[in-house]
Amino acid sequence: MTTRAVVIGCGHYLPSRVVENAEFEATLDTNDEWIRSRSGIERRHFAAEGETTSQMATAAAQTALADAGMAVDDVDAIIVATSTPDLTFPSAATMVQAQLGMTRGFAFDVQAVCAGFVFALANANALIVSGQARRVLVIGSETFSRIMDWTDRSTCVLFGDGAGAVLLEAQEGEGTAEDRGILSTDLNSDGRHRDLLYVDGGTSTGSIGHLRMQGNQVFRHAVGKLAATATTAMERAGVSAQDIDWVVPHQANIRIIQGTANKLDLPMSQVVVTVQDHGNTSAASIPLALSVGRERGQIKRGDLLVTEAIGGGLAWGAVVLRW
Template identity: 65%
Template sequence: MNDTGGVSGRSAALAAAKGRGAMIRAVPLGCGGYLPEKVMTNADFAARLDTSDEWIRSRTGIGARHMAAEGELTSDLATAAARRALDHAGLTGADIDLVVIATATPDRTFPSTATKVQHAIGMTGGFAFDVQAVCAGFIYALSLADALIFKGQARRALIIGAETFSRILDWEDRTTCVLFGDGAGAVILGAHEGEGAPSDRGLLATCLHSDGAHQDILYVDGGPSSTQTSGKLRMQGREVFKHAVAKLAEVADEAMEKAGVASADIDWVVPHQANLRIIEATAKKAGVPMEKVILTLQDHGNTSAASIPLALSTAVHDGRIGRGDLLLMEAIGGGLVWGAALLRW
């Protein structure tokens, strides 16, 4: 936490680092997560729909998920996760100059949920904005924060994935409503000088992709411009599965090649927590054993943009992920949008 003060000071440090052949890395300073108090188990769904615990677990690996209380907003979840990340990093909101929130379920059409969190944590300077890339949103937000830190526009960035997907579910559709939960996870990144080598701490590589030709296999059937309603989530599960396995394996290989590391170098895979079958198939293609995969979907369900930072925070705080561990994070969501990031903790 020995960053120079102000954007001009950061720019000078960046120039000096480049002059020495070094580079600025976005290094993790802390993380935190938040889950709403209410839990819905598979048994709760079986009591009201034609489904069962065995049906849900065998197809998804999910056993329970958390649901936001009435009046509990995405910004409330995001703020709680942000405060825990700040506590973990030993920082206050005043130490942050960038907030990026990945969410597909903002409080309002505008202003951004990020500006609400900015105010709630006492951040009085800098800037804040939302990113909408659904389940891949956290990877997109990381990539943006990394670029802004590298360019000297921010010193410390708070990146949050936060969702209240319970508000856009069709509760009569057993193929989708059993999959999703609510929650938020946050990571704080700070500018530090690295050597430009794979052994550096911080973000080593990010890779982002999209293909709008597949919009109709995972989407929400509403929006301000089209229906003037928020709409409900719709999904063609088999098509999503097919694309997810292939694209996540490809982008994982791309990120490792970009960073100059191999699958044997990976300490932990922290995947988007969507479906156990997708996670297992992707890990196998990437050459990473399941013993190195962080799993939380059994307790959290699919929390979209929140799933990776929630899983990351869980594993950091229970001691599995430690300083210097190399993490592969990957996600795919509606759009289709997908991406991967390599981060040395």
């Protein structure tokens, strides 16, 4: 028998404010057609004043717990993937722990920008497989609207806010690719590409800073690295692209999503796409897509999924799991 980390609940939260592309036309030299044609984005959600990353993470976690029929006392650990925590410290995860009323176990953040949820899933899987935790809440939550340069039309129109969560539970499998749960992970980074996507603030500058991105260079790296990491993860799981039911990618740009699917030789009809409604929500995008895909009736129990993401660092990775 093999211990697997199985998804037993999922949920998401989106702020109530919806920002359509046309809203940017009043302040930027841009329009709806320009944004759609380059990114596939039609709208995104922005957090309200005073609405925080940890509050959104908590709301998503509560939905995931309810979906699983579990109480907070059933959870051993919380991992929050975020690059926009409420404070430098303590971690957003400990704030979620407090907001949920959880007084046992442990909580910590993972920071790998847009790849954060994949890295968090890999960490949660390791905790479960090693026996250190039985149930782990894995959350992606971001308020990227707080780090935008609103004069930079190439970046500020791309990002949105939101949160998604899954609850993982240790279950016994047969040790084959037919098991439910996480079957394999693949993580990578290359710090030489730091200047392609970063925030120009922190302790070195004494400021919060704004997001800076060389979009063309990020695109050049993204498709190849995403296809490669997904392929590696599938090989480790003992499956091929033809076995995959759904690709659930990081929702950054429709052209990256299409290019990666093409390299994997998978049709877009097998790709969960939410970028048009959420924009790029960084570490929140994959759990948001998982939850929305399940709500739409796309993702069903027993389906084989591959999810992949790339973000600043550069950091990238993939997870293969059976729902």
